[in-house]
Amino acid sequence: MSLTHEFQEDFSSRGAMDNVLSIGGAKGARHAASAIVREAQPDVLAAGNLGVTLSLSRNKTLFEEGEKADYSYRVISGAVRLCKLLPDGRRQISDFCLPGDTFGFIAEESYTLTAEAVEDTVLVRYSRQTVGEACKSFPATSERVLAEVLRELSSAKSHLIMLGRQTARERIASFLLMVLDRQPADKYCDTRVYLPMGRQDIADYLGLTIETVSRAISELRRSGIVRALSTREILIRDVDALSEISSGCA
Amino acid sequence: MSLTHEFQEDFSSRGAMDNVLSIGGAKGARHAASAIVREAQPDVLAAGNLGVTLSLSRNKTLFEEGEKADYSYRVISGAVRLCKLLPDGRRQISDFCLPGDTFGFIAEESYTLTAEAVEDTVLVRYSRQTVGEACKSFPATSERVLAEVLRELSSAKSHLIMLGRQTARERIASFLLMVLDRQPADKYCDTRVYLPMGRQDIADYLGLTIETVSRAISELRRSGIVRALSTREILIRDVDALSEISSGCA
DNA sequence: CGAAAGGTTGATGTTGATCAAATAAAGTGG
DNA sequence: CCACTTTATTTGATCAACATCAACCTTTCG
Structure with a gap:
């Protein structure tokens, strides 16, 4: 090895x-x-x-x-x-x-x-x-x-x-952008996020419940900003929209 | 000087x-x-x-x-x-x-x-x-x-x-204990907390609103755990009770 | 195939935010 | 030092976001 x-x-x-x-x-x-x-x-x-x-x-x-x-x-x-x-x-x-x-x-x-x-x-x-x-x-x-x-x-x-200061929606947006940013440059295309952790881990990172995390992601999906390829793989269709949400502008 | x-x-x-x-x-x-x-x-x-x-x-x-x-x-x-x-x-x-x-x-x-x-x-x-x-x-x-x-x-x-995980009451208790702990050993007696900052600063540190901070302190006052000597000076009458609240046991 | 674990969605409840007003404290100029 | 202004804090009434409880669906794995 x-x-x-x-x-x-x-x-x-x-x-x-x-x-x-x-x-x-x-x-x-x-x-x-x-x-x-x-x-x-x-x-x-x-x-x-x-x-x-x-x-x-x-x-x-x-x-x-x-x-x-x-x-x-x-x-x-x-x-x-x-x-x-x-x-x-x-x-x-x-x-x-x-x-x-x-x-x-x-x-x-x-x-x-x-x-x-x-x-x-x-x-x-x-x-x-x-x-x-x-x-x-x-x-x-x-x-x-x-x-x-x-x-x-x-x-x-x-x-x-x-x-301390962001809404559930904003936290999810920030989280997805963070994982995207930390993703190895070579792996995947630059709008595809692989989440190694489950929903409970995301909830415990964001100070939310698993249900709220799930709902917030579903909402981003419904509004066309992201698409779920699988539970753990998310395609970001509109990075700018996500950035705006994360910074509280939207 | x-x-x-x-x-x-x-x-x-x-x-x-x-x-x-x-x-x-x-x-x-x-x-x-x-x-x-x-x-x-x-x-x-x-x-x-x-x-x-x-x-x-x-x-x-x-x-x-x-x-x-x-x-x-x-x-x-x-x-x-x-x-x-x-x-x-x-x-x-x-x-x-x-x-x-x-x-x-x-x-x-x-x-x-x-x-x-x-x-x-x-x-x-x-x-x-x-x-x-x-x-x-x-x-x-x-x-x-x-x-x-x-x-x-x-x-x-x-x-x-x-x-991420504490209630307003718990945050206030933790905050008072933290300030007490950081207070210079010589200054004041060991249950008297001087708060150099105003309520808005406390709220912005704890991720709450000024009203919630005020209400939480009032409640601690009503239950006899602390006494307010002035707005910025608080006497802790029951440190153990405060510790229990801060760690979520109460 | 069936069980178990993980995730989504819906109905309802609670905590803390927001809006509004009263009270208290700190400045300020006379 | 006092009247007056400004700022900070407290308290109350109402509202909304998120939690909780519950059911259902989906994926994973033996």
């Missing part, structure tokens, strides 16, 4: 920066950046065999909130959901990690959220100690980690306005 | 860590950590005169979303709100920055949110370039920055479940 190879390719294709706090060209689609910027400084995480590859089948838990945090991870294929649970079972998904994304960098002793596989998933695992040492010795690695965390932070803040 | 002095004291009193990705004792109250851990490695940002002190009066804008991001900031006194706006004026506050907090570390070219003074505020400003250079030369500075960003990320993720 050339998983290690695949991983390296993926990692080194993502942009590094000459200054952590002024990264250029990081806007727009995550994958759009890949082609533009190239590795400039040595990054042991990217180059070395510091990580261990592992796979996780659908709905299996990788780690739970409160568990001692010894590792961070990078998604190779599949998808992982990060979520928090309330005592009574209410769930909020804070992020879907897709191929190329890293997660599990935290300041606390223990994980502050739970990580589960949305579908069958392959990951690379790094021990916290290894990452810490690599960060000390290699500024490029340290910058890479910071950049990843900053990206996650920026995404969380967009998520906040969605949950 | 001994503002620079005040700043140094504040900065060096916050915990550093021997390994970025395994910081111990960072749980609980932010200010609780201050007394425990002490600076171990040189951190130029803490030691040097790299920042410029400036003040900002109530409701003035420090920077706006989309503006070129040349600086990051640290709050000395007062409070800053970070928010996003939708085209039609809806607003979501993602964070209140209190004395000791830093903000403005981002991966993008431009700020992704707007920063405004909640009340008259004193800040220290660092140029992005300076911070970037300091990060390269001093691992301790780099670690400090990462730790700050990780703290912000963790806070954003807690905020998400609040907006």
Whole structure:
């Protein structure tokens, strides 16, 4: 298996920066950046065999909130959901990690959220100690980690306005555009969205119920803005209309 | 003016860590950590005169979303709100920055949110370039920055479940406990909360309307869990009850 | 083929938003 | 310091969006 190879390719294709706090060209689609910027400084995480590859089948838990945090991870294929649970079972998904994304960098002793596989998933695992040492010795690695965390932070803040101030219709529109934007550039045509997660996951990401998600998608379908190729595959027929809805203009 | 002095004291009193990705004792109250851990490695940002002190009066804008991001900031006194706006004026506050907090570390070219003074505020400003250079030369500075960003990320993720899955009553309870927790240890007694922000700011932080915030606080007052000393000063009479409400157990 | 899981649609209920008015607090100029 | 204006907060009445409850349909898989 050339998983290690695949991983390296993926990692080194993502942009590094000459200054952590002024990264250029990081806007727009995550994958759009890949082609533009190239590795400039040595990054042991990217180059070395510091990580261990592992796979996780659908709905299996990788780690739970409160568990001692010894590792961070990078998604190779599949998808992982990060979520928090309330005592009574209410769930909020804070992020879907897709191929190329890293997660599990935290300041606390223990994980502050739970990580589960949305579908069958392959990951690379790094021990916290290894990452810490690599960060000390290699500024490029340290910058890479910071950049990843900053990206996650920026995404969380967009998520906040969605949950706090957008209607169900607007959240669905934003969600579809987000998944479209994060879709690997090569895969599918540029208006076809593959959703690795089920309706309950979407609901828990958007702070809605499964029924409301279903109804909102049906409504977009009825108004001709999207077409459902299957439950998990949606063709966006009018991206502009969707953008207008997502920004509250429509 | 001994503002620079005040700043140094504040900065060096916050915990550093021997390994970025395994910081111990960072749980609980932010200010609780201050007394425990002490600076171990040189951190130029803490030691040097790299920042410029400036003040900002109530409701003035420090920077706006989309503006070129040349600086990051640290709050000395007062409070800053970070928010996003939708085209039609809806607003979501993602964070209140209190004395000791830093903000403005981002991966993008431009700020992704707007920063405004909640009340008259004193800040220290660092140029992005300076911070970037300091990060390269001093691992301790780099670690400090990462730790700050990780703290912000963790806070954003807690905020998400609040907006996505908690009721108005639960959000208010969580909010009061959060402000209580972040209150400087010395100031006031440990059940007295001073709110630097008005009701509209609270509403925009919690994803509610001003009326709902007001009603929820009144209800807590009627049930004897809190007492209002003034609009902006609230005495918590039953912290446990408030905790139970915030975690959805009540 | 039949069971189980996932998704859609409909009827009804509840929480929080909206609209409206009263009250309280904070400024402002005399 | 007071009358007056402006702004912030509270309270009440009504409404709408989304949740809940329930049934039906569709897909998946043994």
